[in-house]
Amino acid sequence: MSGTVTLGMVPVVLTALFFVLADGQITNDFLIAHLLAMGVPVIGPAAIWYWDARVFPTFVDQSADLAANPTAVQRVGDKYKAIFSTRSWYFVVPWIALIVGLTVLNLGFFETVGITGAGDPAFWVYLLFAAWWGLITGIGLHGAVTAVRAIRAVGELDLQIDPLHPDGLGGLSMIGHLAIWTTMLISLGSLALPLAFLLGTEGGYRAVVYLAVGVYIVVIAVSFVYPTVYVNRRAGEIQERELEKRREKIRQLQTQAANLEEADGDTGTIDEVATRLEIQRLRDEFNEYDSVSLYPLSVGIIIRLVSSLFLPIFFTLIDIYLGQLL
Structure with a gap:
């Protein structure tokens, strides 16, 4: 954890060095936009560490509790944890390369905030900042891709719905928690939207910037919606399989109870009562399975989702307001 704090100080140091080297023409709108964007690589390392060390392992452990073969879930978890660690x-x-390239293309804009040209040390410091920003956000985006792939892989295994699970969602809440934590990780990038808008409006790439922002919001939504919808479909198949098993068993027992009712003697009566009690038990199980909510959404998860989707909209409005104010 101390390492993530240290990594979070890198963009602060680069920012301070840039402001020292720039010749003092930095505007207020650029200063505010840059400091907001700086928050992404400051917070990002700790957020990525928490996702990797806490959120993803919890998802694997809780998924194993619902799997017919817990070892298979652990193998999936180990596979995608290794992918996240080694293939980022x-x-x-x-x-x-994309982030640094866009920074270079906007050299004309940076010349308006104190950079004298491509050879200015301040510009090279800013390129280092852009590269570090790309590194941290790239790892976060790769984590989102990894989470979606891991959820799909776990969903393809033989899972069991637990109608008595304390989460009230058949045990599926672990899907929602991984998806929403991943979505929140991506939404940290919203802090850079004012800087993106500034580069778009002042640097001459407005259409590209607004298109990128629109795609970014869609990615945030998809990172949550796709895995939850996919798991809901798989859970529906599992639920229907369990219900059908109980339907068939209830029909068999109903036929058996009818035959026992026609039989003479105390033994037939006792067997009939036992059979009807078993029918009632199966009906109770049927109702429990049938009433399970298959969308892995709780109130807390929905609130986090709305806040994650609201962040880019919020910073878009902030940019518009600051543009009018400054």
């Missing part, structure tokens, strides 16, 4: 570079390297 496949996603991160091109992402860093």
